[in-house]
Amino acid sequence: MKEALDILIVGGGPIGLACGIEARKAGLSYLIVEKGCLVNSLFNYPLHMTFFSTADRLEIGGLPFPSINPKPNRMEALEYYRRVSDVSEVNINLFEEVRNIEPTPHGMYTINTSKAQYQARHVIIATGFYDIPNLLGIPGEELPKVRHYYYDPHFYYKQKLVVVGANNSAADVALETWRRGAEVTMVIRQAELQSIKYWVKPDLQNRIDEGSIKAYFQSTLTEVRENEVDVRTPDGKVTLANDFVMAMTGYKPNFSFLENVGIRLSDDEQKHPTYNPETMETNMPRMYLAGVVCGGMDTRVWFIENSREHAVKIVKHIVEREQVGS
Structure with a gap:
């Protein structure tokens, strides 16, 4: 003592x-x-x-x-x-x-x-x-390919990456990994981008508008498997080929x-x-x-x-x- x-x-x-x-x-x-x-x-x-x-x-x-x-x-x-x-x-x-x-x-x-x-x-x-981290609470979240912490974009070069979320962290992950050669898809609950740093938001919006980064709005990730994920969208379920998931959910x-x-x-x-x-x-x-x-x-x-x-x-x-x- x-x-x-x-x-x-x-x-x-x-x-x-x-x-x-x-x-x-x-x-x-x-x-x-x-x-x-x-x-x-x-x-x-x-x-x-x-x-x-x-x-x-x-x-x-x-x-x-x-x-x-x-x-x-x-x-x-x-x-x-x-x-x-x-x-x-x-x-x-x-x-x-x-x-x-x-x-x-x-x-x-x-x-x-x-x-x-x-x-x-x-x-x-x-x-x-x-x-x-705030967990998604979905099947497959325990797989090693699902990550809640992000460090270096180089790791995701030439990988099919799903980014969950639309806050500052999700925006940074999407843009940085896309610029290092990842194929990026964002899954966003809201109908549009919100609560993002003012100098980042236009960059991300332009990448989405031109199709460089795919984004599903008003959508949620529902299941993760070894080589693919399911996304619930306003138009129904979409299954995507996938290597990694970055769940930037806070x-x-x-x-x-x-x-x-x-x-x-x-x-x-x-x-x-x-x-x-x-x-x-x-x-x-x-x-x-x-x-x-x-x-x-x-x-x-x-x-x-x-x-x-x-x-x-x-x-x-x-x-x-x-x-x-x-």
């Missing part, structure tokens, strides 16, 4: 780092525990991804983010957050998974991980939502983890976790949420740029609480 901490932070993404930096500024003892590499979710983004936000909106801890592009890419972001970690000398354990968190009778929390056990007076959960927070540590979720399909928006404290005393995990299934509410302030709110509340001894 290690010496008790003021704060244990679960998650080493940008917001977890921001929380650690604020804790250090306040003179609090803290540790960040991350189950993967530094900013693990960003590392798993597509290789050539460009952020929607400008560099200044991704900054944390008051450290400037220089970028040669109007909007930084994945590689620049990884470099920036490594520099932030080094310059700020954050206390972080990587490749260590938090398995459970239990309150003690003495106003503390016991945190068990894959490598150690800790005690902390406060816990901040900043785990994001990128770890668990992701969700680890709700089981939140519930297991005692955080209440709303009864509706959004599963909003319970927390005070002024302090970010949950229904569990001295346990806080930070970052995109606060949105539940509504994953388009919180981003790095508008949840950076969570770190300041949380640490301010902890300091004020400790000063009054509550």
Whole structure:
């Protein structure tokens, strides 16, 4: 058992780092525990991804983010957050998974991980939502050819690829793989393209209009087999020859983890976790949420740029609480 901490932070993404930096500024003892590499979710983004936000909106801890592009890419972001970690000398354990968190009778929390056990007076959960994909729930989804994470378009050269979805990720996958020689078909629930970055949407629409990328609108993928897939369209079932399926259907927070540590979720399909928006404290005393995990299934509410302030709110509340001894 290690010496008790003021704060244990679960998650080493940008917001977890921001929380650690604020804790250090306040003179609090803290540790960040991350189950993967530094900013693990960003590392798993597509290789050539460009952020929607400008560099200044991704900054944390008051450290400037220089970028040669109007909007930084994945590689620049990884470099920036490594520099932030080094310059700020954050206390972080990587490749260590938090398995459970239990309150003690003495106003503390016991945190068990894959490598150690800790005690902390406060816990901040900043785990994001990128770890668990939203499944299609169709026959054949378990086949290796069906993928929910995309990395490099070169892999799909000369392959028949079905892309499910019409958000930014689906648009990027369709365009990048088509430009690297894939035969791309999109399966889209909506009647038209929606919610796509303004500089990407015209490009994709033009590729669809000219027939370079095939698109089935108001359609759903219904079954996947080794060499083909079935698509339900307004004109009936269509069977397509197929090598790979990229199901870009979004992701969700680890709700089981939140519930297991005692955080209440709303009864509706959004599963909003319970927390005070002024302090970010949950229904569990001295346990806080930070970052995109606060949105539940509504994953388009919180981003790095508008949840950076969570770190300041949380640490301010902890300091004020400790000063009054509550």
